[in-house]
Amino acid sequence: MKYKLLPLPYAYNALSPVISEEIMTLHHDKHHAAYVTGANAALEKLEKNRLGELPELDIKATLRDLSFHVSGHLLHELFWKCMVPASGADIPDVVVQQLNNSFGSVDAFKKQFSATAKSVEGSGWVVLYQTPQNELLLSSVEKHNLNHLPGYTPVLALDVWEHAYYLDYKNDRGAYVEKWWEIVNWQYLATLLTTSSHA
Numbered sequence: 304m305k306y307k308l309l310p311l312p313y314a315y316n317a318l319s320p321v322i323s324e325e326i327m328t329l330h331h332d333k334h335h336a337a338y339v340t341g342a343n344a345a346l347e348k349l350e351k352n353r354l355g356e357l358p359e360l361d362i363k364a365t366l367r368d369l370s371f372h373v374s375g376h377l378l379h380e381l382f383w384k385c386m387v388p389a390s391g392a393d394i395p396d397v398v399v400q401q402l403n404n405s406f407g408s409v410d411a412f413k414k415q416f417s418a419t420a421k422s423v424e425g426s427g428w429v430v431l432y433q434t435p436q437n438e439l440l441l442s443s444v445e446k447h448n449l450n451h452l453p454g455y456t457p458v459l460a461l462d463v464w465e466h467a468y469y470l471d472y473k474n475d476r477g478a479y480v481e482k483w484w485e486i487v488n489w490q491y492l493a494t495l496l497t498t499s500s501h502a
Contacts, residue, residue, distance in 0.1 A: 304346060306376055308339045317388040321482045326470050334466050335379040338447075341372035374447035378428055381460045387488035395493035405439035412439075413484060416461075419443050420480045423463050431459035433496065458495040459487075 311317075311331055316324035345368045352360040394402075399409055406412035419441050420429040428444040432455035439458075444450050461483060468479035 306339045306342045306346075306373070308336050309380065311383055313388055318386055318486050321486050322386075322468070323471050326466075326468070329470075330462075330466060331379075331383070334464075335376065338372045338375035338379065341368060342376055345369035345372060370448045371446065374444075374451065378430070378444075378447055378457065378460050379462070381457055382462050384491050385459050385461075385488050386483075386486045387491070388486065392489060394489045397496055398489055398493045401437075401439055401496055412441075415441060417477075417480050417484075420461050420463050421477050426464040428463060429461050430457045432456060433458050456495075459492055 308331075311327065315327045315331070318327060345365050348357055348360055348365050349362075349369070351357040352362070352365075394409060402409050402412045406415065416429060416431065420443075423429060423443045424445070426446055428447070430442055430444050432440045432442060432452055434440055434455055440452070440455065442450060442452055461480070463476060463480070468476065472479040
């Protein structure tokens with residue numbers, strides 16, 4: 304099993320001015336690529352250990368590396384799809400209904416999502432999960448792999464590591480979070496919610 308770095312679903316400059324071409328290029332080609340490389344390196348070490356080629360392998364450290372890099376890779380794959388150039392479209396009814404059911408209103412959801420993103424300590428993410436009961440729940444994820452909720456499906460994710468915004472917003476994470484709503488791909492979220500609700 305090998306992980307692959309897929310191309311972005313749009314041009315590197317497509318999300319400008321919310322996220323610049325420079326950030327998108329570095330974020331995808333350097334940071335995301337490093338998680339793919341790290342995940343595959345950990346898998347290779349584990350395979351060699353099984354074959355007796357790395358008998359002294361630190362299994363605990365290698366599994367920690369695998370968790371970190373695979374989580375980083377998968378969250379980034381979701382993150383790219385959660386954005387679309389010049390969104391501006393109405394939020395699909397299925398999204399509005401589920402946000403209303405879980406948060407009371409779309410505005411209440413956006414307010415709590417933004418507050419969660421701004422409150423993440425250090426490097427991490429804010430993730431909207433769909434529960435096995437088709438309810439929606441917000442959580443912050445430290446780094447990529449700590450505080451993740453097993454059995455819950457991530458359906459919307461915002462990267463708040465500094466490399467995601469610093470070149471554009473310096474240390475003003477709040478401004479980045481608020482501008483991000485302009486490029487949210489609500490249609491993609493609707494597709495995930497519809498697919499999950501019929502699974």
